[in-house]
């Protein structure tokens with residue numbers, strides 16, 4: 001296991017987490033050639049198949065498993081499709097008179113990998129009925145937030161974890177807990193942010209291929225798969241393994257958090273990792289394989305539901321944009337002479353795009369509402385906009401980097417979205433957002449003691465949160481695609497409004 005020893009907090013991205021050569025002790029692993037001759041076996045295989053690894057290597061599985069079991073496994077092998085396929089069988093008797101096993105079968109290079117866990121005979125899951133019920137409840141809730149809340153609630157009910165979170169990645173890989181279902185005795189993580197480095201790149205790539213991982217007990221040592229290195233000096237690639245032992249760095253993170261069991265389910269959007277349903281338990285927890293399979297299937301359906309809901313929400317935003325157009329036009333018609341200025345609309349406009357403050361800069365005067373820079377700072381921003389934005393919408397969530405004087409007033413405005421209203425002299429409607437560290441704070445108990453392992457302080461959620469705060473120092477929440485779409489629609493509407501206002505003013509003068 002020397003590969004793992006060279007990894008520390010500075011080079012996490014390079015830890016070969018799929019090549020650590022171990023499985024969790026809740027089951028066994030056997031890898032064979034295409035003729036069923038055993039090439040590798042986990043060190044604990046004797047407890048399950050009655051023979052130690054040395055006695056299995058070079059032997060054919062056909063002499064170890066019943067003919068019926070091997071027939072079933074072989075049948076599934078033919079069903080494997082695509083590079084990430086894993087077939088499953090539940091309640092298979094492997095040896096005459098032996099207990100039933102739940103099995104996972106996949107290919108790793110040219111090896112057939114068979115993993116087995118004793119079936120949980122106490123568990124009376126009706127997988128089909130259960131998942132169908134879960135999906136039905138998912139379809140009953142309204143809106144994005146409702147959907148997310150329902151999903152974590154359902155996963156908690158299915159698996160029994162004490163805390164289940166929906167963890168969503170943002171544009172730079174950092175993440176936020178956006179929904180949670182948690183036992184009353186566990187602290188809430190709702191709304192907390194963590195830096196991208198908490199889940200390194202290779203782990204994310206792996207989670208796009210393999211959609212569920214479970215750590216039943218952080219205190220159980222992994223079982224090596226023997227021989228560790230083959231004749232090409234390679235460990236077995238465990239990317240698709242369901243029993244893979246996880247990175248010791250991550251185990252330490254969980255320990256420091258006081259977590260004994262953890263599970264996460266990938267949430268994908270168009271094949272890319274969008275987030276994770278992350279589950280924690282303060283006691284060891286072994287979720288039976290069939291239940292995990294149900295959870296994984298639910299995760300896939302939830303992913304599709306999210307995509308659907310996103311599309312619906314886009315349509316709603318479109319409708320909202322037209323509504324804003326009509327409201328503005330109607331308000332315009334009702335305006336009295338003397339009051340004819342965009343200033344009258346500021347309040348209404350500030351509700352169209354999510355912001356902390358709004359400012360209008362125009363030849364006829366400036367006006368501001370909410371959290372905004374001072375008038376003097378605003379005039380500096382406008383000079384910057386004259387240079388940066390050539391008649392188009394300009395948006396940044398890092399104003400301080402683009403316009404250095406702004407670094408000093410990020411608590412008032414760290415990001416802005418500017419809509420140009422005319423060509424010359426250039427007027428702008430500007431939406432402001434404050435520094436994100438102002439709106440997000442740690443909600444946990446600051447006095448809760450933690451025990452620290454060899455990698456120490458950095459590997460705790462609180463330190464992670466602090467690290468995240470550092471990476472976003474002086475930045476606002478970024479503007480979304482949908483914010484930009486809305487701004488573009490608003491720009492067209494406002495040009496029309498401005499034209500009409502000018503028209504009215506001229507008619508009055510004549």
Ligand code: BLA
Pocket residue numbers: 008009010011012015017165167177189194197198199200203213214215245246247249250253262263264276278458459461464
């Ligand atoms: C994996 N890190 C993970 C996983 C999660 C997190 C959910 C997936 C594995 C699992 O299901 O447990 C992170 N877990 C979180 C976060 C929260 C949470 C943010 O509950 C907050 C609510 N981790 C670090 C640092 C490194 C690191 C600093 O914090 C490296 C320097 C590594 N995390 C790391 C590795 C994995 C991981 C290597 C992969 C584990 C594996 O699959 O083998």
